[in-house]
Amino acid sequence: xxxxxxITHHSKYMNPYLAxxxxxxxxxxxxxxxxxxxxxSGAMKSAVVTTVAVISPDHAENSGFYSKYLSGENxxxxxxxxxxxxxxxxxxxxxxxxSGRLKLTTEHSPNISSRKRIYLALIGGALFGFxxxxxxxxxxxxxxxxxxxxxxxxxxxxxxIFGTAFALAxxxxxxxx
Amino acid sequence: xxxxxxxxxxxxxxNFLIAFLIGLGFGFALEQAGFSSSRKLAGMxxxxxxxxxxxxxxxAITAMLGLLFLNYxxxxxxxxxxxxxxxxxSAIIGGIIMGAGFIIGGFCPGTSVCAAxxxxxxxxxxxxxxxxxxxxxxxxxxxxxxxxxxNYLGNLKLSTYLNLSDGVFAFLVIVAAVLMFWVGELAEKxxxxxxxxxxx
Numbered sequence: 001x002x003x004x005x006x007i008t009h010h011s012k013y014m015n016p017y018l019a020x021x022x023x024x025x026x027x028x029x030x031x032x033x034x035x036x037x038x039x040x041s042g043a044m045k046s047a048v049v050t051t052v053a054v055i056s057p058d059h060a061e062n063s064g065f066y067s068k069y070l071s072g073e074n075x076x077x078x079x080x081x082x083x084x085x086x087x088x089x090x091x092x093x094x095x096x097x098x099s100g101r102l103k104l105t106t107e108h109s110p111n112i113s114s115r116k117r118i119y120l121a122l123i124g125g126a127l128f129g130f131x132x133x134x135x136x137x138x139x140x141x142x143x144x145x146x147x148x149x150x151x152x153x154x155x156x157x158x159x160x161i162f163g164t165a166f167a168l169a170x171x172x173x174x175x176x177x
Numbered sequence: 178x179x180x181x182x183x184x185x186x187x188x189x190x191x192n193f194l195i196a197f198l199i200g201l202g203f204g205f206a207l208e209q210a211g212f213s214s215s216r217k218l219a220g221m222x223x224x225x226x227x228x229x230x231x232x233x234x235x236x237a238i239t240a241m242l243g244l245l246f247l248n249y250x251x252x253x254x255x256x257x258x259x260x261x262x263x264x265x266x267s268a269i270i271g272g273i274i275m276g277a278g279f280i281i282g283g284f285c286p287g288t289s290v291c292a293a294x295x296x297x298x299x300x301x302x303x304x305x306x307x308x309x310x311x312x313x314x315x316x317x318x319x320x321x322x323x324x325x326x327x328n329y330l331g332n333l334k335l336s337t338y339l340n341l342s343d344g345v346f347a348f349l350v351i352v353a354a355v356l357m358f359w360v361g362e363l364a365e366k367x368x369x370x371x372x373x374x375x376x377x
Contacts, residue, residue: 012211012377016231017358019210023232024239026202031244032252033195035180036259038203040287041307048311065318083193087200088207088287089294095208096295104296107215109373114299121215121299124282125289125306126313128275132286133314134325135271136262139285140203142272144233146261147350148240150334150343153261153268160272162221165280169222172280176219177370 012099027148034080037145041132043085045069046076065133109176120175135160179253204291206236213292215283215299217377222280224368226377227361234354241347260332267325282306 013019030038049069053060053076060066069076076082096102108117132138135157137146143161146154178184182192210232211217220226247253279285284292284303292300314321336346 013217013228014209014211016210016228017235019206020232020235021239023203023206023210023236024243026199026206027236027240028243028247029202030199031240031258032179032247033181033199034192035183035257037240038199038287040285040290041311044286044304044307045311048308048315052312052315063315063318064322065315080192080196083196084200084203085290087197087202088204088290089200090197091201091204091206092208092213092291092294093204094201095205095291096213099209101208101213101295104298106298108299109216117299118302121282121284121303122306122309124278124280124284125303125308126310127278127306128282128285128303129278129307129310130314131271131274131276131278131310132307133271133311134267134321135275136264136267138275138287139233139279140287142261142268144237145240147237148244149258149260150241150336150346151261151263152330152333152335152338153263155335156263156265156268157261157272157275160269161276161279161285164273164276165222168277168280173223175281176216176283177223177225177373 012101027145030145031148036080037141037148038084039081039137039141039145040085040088041129041138042081042141043079044129045133046079046082049076109174111177112175116175178251179247180257183257184254203287204294207288208291208295211377212288213295213297213300214377215292215297216373218288219280219283220370220373223370224364225370225373227365230357230361234357238347238351238354241350245343245347260334263330263333264326265328265330267321267327270324278310 027038049066052066053070106114106117108114135142143154143158147158211228217226218229221229248255282303284300286307289300289303293304336343
């Protein structure tokens with residue numbers, strides 16, 4: 001009975017299995033239309049590569065990492081994933097608007113201050129960003145899309161992400177519960 | 178015959194419009210599921226809310242079965258569908274680092290975009306952190322390059338690796354998922370935290 005809206009008596013969030021089927025069809029549509037799944041960290045990489053190339057073009061050209069994404073005629077921002085992630089932002093915004101969840105807030109456990117929550121978000125984000133480059137994709141592109149195509153990489157990445165989070169959960173419990 | 182865009186050489190503009198529309202669906206589904214809340218996502222690792230498990234596996238199975246059927250009815254050319262490349266070392270270590278990022282930061286990149294969109298300031302900082310993490314990887318790439326490219330096994334499928342047909346393998350994934358859903362439902366009762374879930 002969690003997540004009840006006490007005014008309308010409707011669940012605030014969509015039934016998780018239904019939401020999963022919806023997400024699954026979006027993922028399937030991505031495969032059927034483009035031959036690739038969904039992604040998120042790839043678009044962030046495009047933004048980083050573009051920024052570095054603007055600030056210091058020589059540095060970007062000489063880097064084994066950035067230069068890989070600068071070889072084409074077009075900017076790395078001219079990519080499928082960048083437009084897809086812009087869609088994620090707008091889709092999230094529309095869903096939040098429909099369900100009455102648009103609100104400026106720093107969500108955190110009452111055990112920690114919002115300042116601490118922000119530091120943790122920043123550190124966690126940095127780890128996720130770094131790991132997504134080493135692991136060739138994040139939860140969306142490597143784990144979820146990878147599993148849909150039955151790839152070993154997808155299953156291994158999924159087990160590594162969730163396994164590690166479970167293994168470390170005890171040490172970070174005070175931040176959440 | 179799919180995949181539609183590579184097979185029919187669709188123009189870049191239409192391709193990007195489709196990218197935006199698919200992203201729209203992706204973001205909408207994630208937000209409706211509640212993935213715009215870090216405390217809901219973190220519930221997965223303490224048992225009080227296992228939405229992540231339910232949504233993630235239902236989505237993976239739906240797409241997996243969809244691809245199997247599209248292939249069976251010869252509606253998609255699976256030879257041009259991307260199967261993730263497997264570099265053993267970097268996939269495992271990359272996944273471990275991401276797992277640490279998940280339990281510390283409370284989001285993954287896709288969910289942080291959704292949460293940022295509805296006004297979660299912690300998600301803005303997570304996003305900033307992600308950019309910094311990618312810069313850090315880029316700046317230190319020469320240190321990891323050898324490791325990053327080590328033990329390449331190609332676009333290997335787990336079904337091939339286990340010597341099972343794709344159909345049998347998908348069936349086993351579904352059985353495993355149903356068992357995990359059952360455990361998840363039990364966990365939500367055993368580790369219920371109404372003080373947390375009523376706020377989400």
